[in-house]
Amino acid sequence: MTIAKGDNIPNATVMMATADGPQKAETQDVLGSGKVALFAVPGAFTPTCSAKHLPGFVEKAGEFSAKGVDKIVCMSVNDAFVMDAWGKAQNAGDKVEMLADGNGEFTRALGLAMDGSGFGMGERSQRFSAILENGVVQELNVEAPGAFDVSSADHMLGQL
Numbered sequence: 001m002t003i004a005k006g007d008n009i010p011n012a013t014v015m016m017a018t019a020d021g022p023q024k025a026e027t028q029d030v031l032g033s034g035k036v037a038l039f040a041v042p043g044a045f046t047p048t049c050s051a052k053h054l055p056g057f058v059e060k061a062g063e064f065s066a067k068g069v070d071k072i073v074c075m076s077v078n079d080a081f082v083m084d085a086w087g088k089a090q091n092a093g094d095k096v097e098m099l100a101d102g103n104g105e106f107t108r109a110l111g112l113a114m115d116g117s118g119f120g121m122g123e124r125s126q127r128f129s130a131i132l133e134n135g136v137v138q139e140l141n142v143e144a145p146g147a148f149d150v151s152s153a154d155h156m157l158g159q160l
Contacts, residue, residue, distance in 0.1 A: 002111035003130075007137050010109035014075075015100040017084030027106050030099060032135035034070035039129040039151055040112070044078045044086035048148050053127070054090050056153035061095035064153075067160040069131075075099040077107055077124045101125065112142065127151050131159060 003009070011028040031038060039057065041049040057064070057072050064072055074096050076083060083098040092098060107113045107125040115123060127143040129151035139159045141150035149155065 012106035015080035022080035036132040037072045040075040040125040042124045060153045
């Protein structure tokens with residue numbers, strides 16, 4: 001079952017890159033308080049994700065903040081080392097937190113997993129975005145396969 005507007009986000013163990021190396025975190029701790037703009041991509045360093053998706057949130061981080069968003073979180077079914085390297089390559093800095101769902105536990109709990117094995121990627125996250133308030137889904141935008149529209153920074157800004 002896919003998570004829906006009004007649902008609480010499920011709790012799952014994920015990884016975050018820190019100065020001391022990868023650290024375990026719980027999604028309720030990372031996403032459960034304040035207003036959070038969460039977006040997920042099928043893979044770090046992939047074409048649309050690197051050319052459009054993450055850069056849009058990095059560029060518009062100030063606009064999200066001005067609209068009351070406490071943090072922006074990018075999630076992918078990649079390991080913490082990959083997410084850290086991708087965040088650095090994209091100059092995410094402190095604008096976007098990089099969340100590694102390496103085992104896909106959180107993605108499956110959301111009901112938003114997809115089979116990317118046709119592209120040699122295994123199980124991944126669908127491309128989506130969500131606005132969370134104190135861990136409750138206020139908006140959920142799931143892309144059609146191959147699309148990039150409703151999960152963009154611009155679309156989300158229009159929802160705030």
